Amino acid sequence: MTVPVPSAELALAAMLDADHPVKTAVADWASSELDPVDMVERDRASTFFAEAWKACAARGLTGMLVPEHLGGRGLDPVTATLELEGLGKGCRDNGLGFALASQILSFTDAILRFGSDTQRQQILPGVCDGSIVGAFCITEPGSGSDAYAMEATAVLDGDHYVLDGHKTHITLAPVADLAIVFAKTNPAAGAWGISAFIVHTDRPGVTRTELHEKMGLRTTPFGDLLLDGYRAPVADRLGPEGAGVSIFTTSMEAERGLIFATQLGAAERVIDEAIERARTREAFGQPIGGFQAVSHRIADMKVTHELARLQLYKTAARIDAGETATLDAAMSKLVASEAIADIGLAAARVHGARGYMTDHEVEREVRDALGGLVYSGTSDIQKNLIARLLGVG
Ligand SMILES: Cc1cc2nc3c(=O)[nH]c(=O)nc-3n(C[C@H](O)[C@H](O)[C@H](O)COP(=O)(O)OP(=O)(O)OC[C@H]3O[C@@H](n4cnc5c(N)ncnc54)[C@H](O)[C@@H]3O)c2cc1C
Structure with a gap:
C-alpha cells in the first residue's frame, strides 16, 4: 500500500526529527503561556484549566482539523499530531492535553465527517473559538468494552426522538455544552440499530453528575450524562438512522491512532528528567547513571518512546491519505499506551523516594499514564482487534 506525498513526507520528517519545528513551536508556546504554576494543587483539587483551554482555542488548537x-485551520492529521505532541511536551497539565485531544479526535472529528452542513455551521465555529465544548458518549455502566451492548434508547415520536439512558466515564461531561450520544433506535437490529444524536446539555431531560474523582488526568473534567425523556429534534440526529457503529468506528480510528500524541510529548519531559537525575544523583560514590541497571532502564525508556512515535506518525500518514488505518490505529494505541505506562514506572524507579513524593510530579505522570491503558479501548481489546484483522481469534 502506498501513502501519497506530502503527508508521507511530513510524517517521515516528524519521525526523523523529534524536534520538528511545527512541534517545537507549539511546545515553546505552551511552556511559556500555559505553565500551570500551581500544578500540584490543581491536580489535587481536580481543577480544570479553563483559561488554558481558551488560550488553546485562541491559538487555533481546538479548531486545528x-x-x-x-473558523478552523484545516490542518492535515500529520501536522495536527505534531502540534498535539508539542502541546503535551510544553504543558505539564496532561489532563488539559488529554481533554483537548479527546474533543478534537472524537467529538469534532465526528461532526466534521458525519454532520450535515447545518450542523457543521452551527457547531464548529463555536468549537474553534472555544465557546462550545463537546463530549462523546458511548460507555454505560453495563457496557464498556462491549460498547454495542448499550441500553440507551431513542424512540421516534413525531419530529423528535425521545432519549433515555445513562452514559458514564465521559471525558468533559461536566463542562460540555454538546454531547454526541449513541442510543438504540432499533434494539432488534443489535449493533446496526444504533444511532448517534447531538444532545444539548442545558435542555430539559439531561442531567450531568458531579465531577468523578479519578486516579490520574485529574484535571480533565469527567462524569456521567443521564438522559430521561430528552427530546432531540430529528435534525439533531448525526448521520442516518443506524449509522452509529459506522460513526463510532470511524471516529475511534482517529482517536485511537492519534490521541497519544499529547502523552508521548509529555513522556519526553519524563525521560529528560530521568536522564538528568541519573547524571546528578550519586550513590556508592558515583552518579547512579553509572550503574548499568539504571542506564539500561533509561535506554529502554528511550527505545519504547521512539517506537511508539514512529507508529504514531505512520498512522497519521495513513489517516491523512484516506486509507483504512484500523490496524495501524490499534497498534498505535496499544504501543503508545503501554509505552507511557512503562516509561512512567521506570522514571519513578530512577527518582527513588523523591519520585514517590507528590510535589516532585513524577508520581503524577505515572497516575496520568495509567488511564491510557483503558480509554479508547483497553490493551486486551486492541489485541483482539489486531488478531482479528490478521485473521485469527
Ligand atoms: C480516562 C478515561 C476517559 C474516558 N473517556 C470516555 C469518553 O469520553 N466517552 C466514553 O464513552 N467512554 C470513555 N471512557 C470509558 C472507556 O471507553 C471504557 O472504560 C473502556 O472502553 C473499558 O470499558 P470498562 O471500563 O467498562 O471495562 P470492561 O469492559 O469492564 O473491561 C474490564 C476488563 O476486562 C477486559 N475485557 C473485556 N472484554 C474483553 C474481551 N472481549 N477480551 C479480552 N479482555 C476483555 C478488559 O480488557 C479489562 O481488562 C473513558 C475511560 C477512561 C479511563
Whole structure:
C-alpha cells in the first residue's frame, strides 16, 4: 500500500526529527503561556484549566482539523499530531492535553465527517473559538468494552426522538455544552440499530453528575450524562438512522491512532528528567547513571518512546491519505499506551523516594499514564482487534 506525498513526507520528517519545528513551536508556546504554576494543587483539587483551554482555542488548537471557512485551520492529521505532541511536551497539565485531544479526535472529528452542513455551521465555529465544548458518549455502566451492548434508547415520536439512558466515564461531561450520544433506535437490529444524536446539555431531560474523582488526568473534567425523556429534534440526529457503529468506528480510528500524541510529548519531559537525575544523583560514590541497571532502564525508556512515535506518525500518514488505518490505529494505541505506562514506572524507579513524593510530579505522570491503558479501548481489546484483522481469534 502506498501513502501519497506530502503527508508521507511530513510524517517521515516528524519521525526523523523529534524536534520538528511545527512541534517545537507549539511546545515553546505552551511552556511559556500555559505553565500551570500551581500544578500540584490543581491536580489535587481536580481543577480544570479553563483559561488554558481558551488560550488553546485562541491559538487555533481546538479548531486545528476544522476547515478555514468554519473558523478552523484545516490542518492535515500529520501536522495536527505534531502540534498535539508539542502541546503535551510544553504543558505539564496532561489532563488539559488529554481533554483537548479527546474533543478534537472524537467529538469534532465526528461532526466534521458525519454532520450535515447545518450542523457543521452551527457547531464548529463555536468549537474553534472555544465557546462550545463537546463530549462523546458511548460507555454505560453495563457496557464498556462491549460498547454495542448499550441500553440507551431513542424512540421516534413525531419530529423528535425521545432519549433515555445513562452514559458514564465521559471525558468533559461536566463542562460540555454538546454531547454526541449513541442510543438504540432499533434494539432488534443489535449493533446496526444504533444511532448517534447531538444532545444539548442545558435542555430539559439531561442531567450531568458531579465531577468523578479519578486516579490520574485529574484535571480533565469527567462524569456521567443521564438522559430521561430528552427530546432531540430529528435534525439533531448525526448521520442516518443506524449509522452509529459506522460513526463510532470511524471516529475511534482517529482517536485511537492519534490521541497519544499529547502523552508521548509529555513522556519526553519524563525521560529528560530521568536522564538528568541519573547524571546528578550519586550513590556508592558515583552518579547512579553509572550503574548499568539504571542506564539500561533509561535506554529502554528511550527505545519504547521512539517506537511508539514512529507508529504514531505512520498512522497519521495513513489517516491523512484516506486509507483504512484500523490496524495501524490499534497498534498505535496499544504501543503508545503501554509505552507511557512503562516509561512512567521506570522514571519513578530512577527518582527513588523523591519520585514517590507528590510535589516532585513524577508520581503524577505515572497516575496520568495509567488511564491510557483503558480509554479508547483497553490493551486486551486492541489485541483482539489486531488478531482479528490478521485473521485469527
Ligand atoms: C480516562 C478515561 C476517559 C474516558 N473517556 C470516555 C469518553 O469520553 N466517552 C466514553 O464513552 N467512554 C470513555 N471512557 C470509558 C472507556 O471507553 C471504557 O472504560 C473502556 O472502553 C473499558 O470499558 P470498562 O471500563 O467498562 O471495562 P470492561 O469492559 O469492564 O473491561 C474490564 C476488563 O476486562 C477486559 N475485557 C473485556 N472484554 C474483553 C474481551 N472481549 N477480551 C479480552 N479482555 C476483555 C478488559 O480488557 C479489562 O481488562 C473513558 C475511560 C477512561 C479511563
